[in-house]
Amino acid sequence: MKLRLRRLALRERLFLMIVAPLVLVAILASVARYLQFTNVSRQVYDNTLYSIALTISRDVMQSQGDMLTIQLLNAMTSALGDEIFYRVTGPNGAYVTGYSDAPISSFSTALAPGKPNYYDSVANGVPVRALIMQDYVNENGGKGLATVEVWQTVSQRKALSHDLIFQTMLYFAILVSTAALTVWFGITFGLRPLRELEGAILARTPDDLKPIRRWVPEELTTLVEAMNSLFTRLNTAFALRDAFISDAAHQVRNPIAAIQAQAEAAMTAPTEKVLRERIADVADVARRTGRLTHQLLSMERVRGRKMRSLASPIDIATAVEDTTRSFAERVITQGVAVIYEVTGERRWIQADSILINEVLMNLLDNAVTYAGETPTITVTLRFLATEVWLEVADDGPGISDPLRERVFDRFFRADPDTLQGCGLGLAIVQDIARSHNGRAIVLPDTEGCTIRVILPN
Numbered sequence: 001m002k003l004r005l006r007r008l009a010l011r012e013r014l015f016l017m018i019v020a021p022l023v024l025v026a027i028l029a030s031v032a033r034y035l036q037f038t039n040v041s042r043q044v045y046d047n048t049l050y051s052i053a054l055t056i057s058r059d060v061m062q063s064q065g066d067m068l069t070i071q072l073l074n075a076m077t078s079a080l081g082d083e084i085f086y087r088v089t090g091p092n093g094a095y096v097t098g099y100s101d102a103p104i105s106s107f108s109t110a111l112a113p114g115k116p117n118y119y120d121s122v123a124n125g126v127p128v129r130a131l132i133m134q135d136y137v138n139e140n141g142g143k144g145l146a147t148v149e150v151w152q153t154v155s156q157r158k159a160l161s162h163d164l165i166f167q168t169m170l171y172f173a174i175l176v177s178t179a180a181l182t183v184w185f186g187i188t189f190g191l192r193p194l195r196e197l198e199g200a201i202l203a204r205t206p207d208d209l210k211p212i213r214r215w216v217p218e219e220l221t222t223l224v225e226a227m228n229s230l231f232t233r234l235n236t237a238f239a240l241r242d243a244f245i246s247d248a249a250h251q252v253r254n255p256i257a258a259i260q261a262q263a264e265a266a267m268t269a270p271t272e273k274v275l276r277e278r279i280a281d282v283a284d285v286a287r288r289t290g291r292l293t294h295q296l297l298s299m300e301r302v303r304g305r306k307m308r309s310l311a312s313p314i315d316i317a318t319a320v321e322d323t324t325r326s327f328a329e330r331v332i333t334q335g336v337a338v339i340y341e342v343t344g345e346r347r348w349i350q351a352d353s354i355l356i357n358e359v360l361m362n363l364l365d366n367a368v369t370y371a372g373e374t375p376t377i378t379v380t381l382r383f384l385a386t387e388v389w390l391e392v393a394d395d396g397p398g399i400s401d402p403l404r405e406r407v408f409d410r411f412f413r414a415d416p417d418t419l420q421g422c423g424l425g426l427a428i429v430q431d432i433a434r435s436h437n438g439r440a441i442v443l444p445d446t447e448g449c450t451i452r453v454i455l456p457n
Helices: 010-062 070-080 155-190 192-202 218-267 272-302 316-334 353-370 425-435
Strands: 084-089 095-098 117-123 126-139 142-153 312-314 337-343 349-351 376-383 387-394 439-443 449-456
Touching (some): 010 126, 010 142, 155 192, 312 353, 316 353, 349 449, 353 376, 425 449
Parallel strands (some): 337 376
Antiparallel strands (some): 126 142, 312 349, 376 387, 439 449
């Protein structure tokens, strides 16, 4: 079973990021201080051993080899805390005075006169710190080099180092603990604006998406700006959703009512001929309702969205040619002539092939709806240096100058008296063009109507 690590809160993260380095520094400083105290303690005790060696050398030789007095040894031991032992040998290696069981020296070569030499050893099974040196002395009226050895147990010097490091660690522990408490309360106080911001957001109602206007620290400005941007996008999305629901409810209500009424009328048809006519009316309304539903869904797909970043390279010339050919085959039985032209150097563009097909189908349907008695529709694809133009022209009555912009509004129809169309086709064309960073325009033709969709490369 896998263990799941709990994700730390922001306050705990900040606390650990600040205090953990302090603890690490305190540990490293304690180790460094321990090594320093050990070195200082050794130097102090080694210098003391040297002083004692000089004292012993002078005292013993002046007393003609007598042992140090008990009072002097006790005074030295009392001052240093560790027992002191010594041995003095004459110029020829003869034993003069002191203790006979001296620790084994690690120096095998001749010693420089007057220079102390320190080493660690063991005497009687106890660790000791020892000194060996040679000095000029008078022995029974003669002169020569005498060897002085002094050694001392090390329990007190170790205890001194341990006491010093304990005091240092206690000092650092108090310092780090104080810093940790200060940091904890400082973080708690510093994060108060974040908690206040949280409370203000939680106090809002679900439909309150107004931008946050309250003051926040500079570090939270980016967060608040991101939240305000999110609120703006949510407001836009909700507005689009509400508009879609409103449009769908408004536009679908009447066709559904018409289908229901015509179906009920068909049930009471007096003759088979009348029944067939009423069923044909039902089928016609159902087709128009299906087209309306498809257009509503197409508009909802592209409304307020940027599709260019999600598009892929497409061969727009082939796509337009295939759609135009399929449309021409479908309407040729109705006496509609379809012409397809391409100008410029063909190339691929970044676009959504499904939406481009939707644009062309809406333009073609619009052209058929408003074409003349002998409809002729011309589809032209123009490749320019930085743009691609898709144009669909018909030979109908055209669009007057005041209405050229309004025809791209939702549910607007140039001829409100006609039952054809629902006023969504050109609105969908404009939305898809804008989603590709392009636009759709109505050209000021003298005859018929030409709608141009401009798409960037």
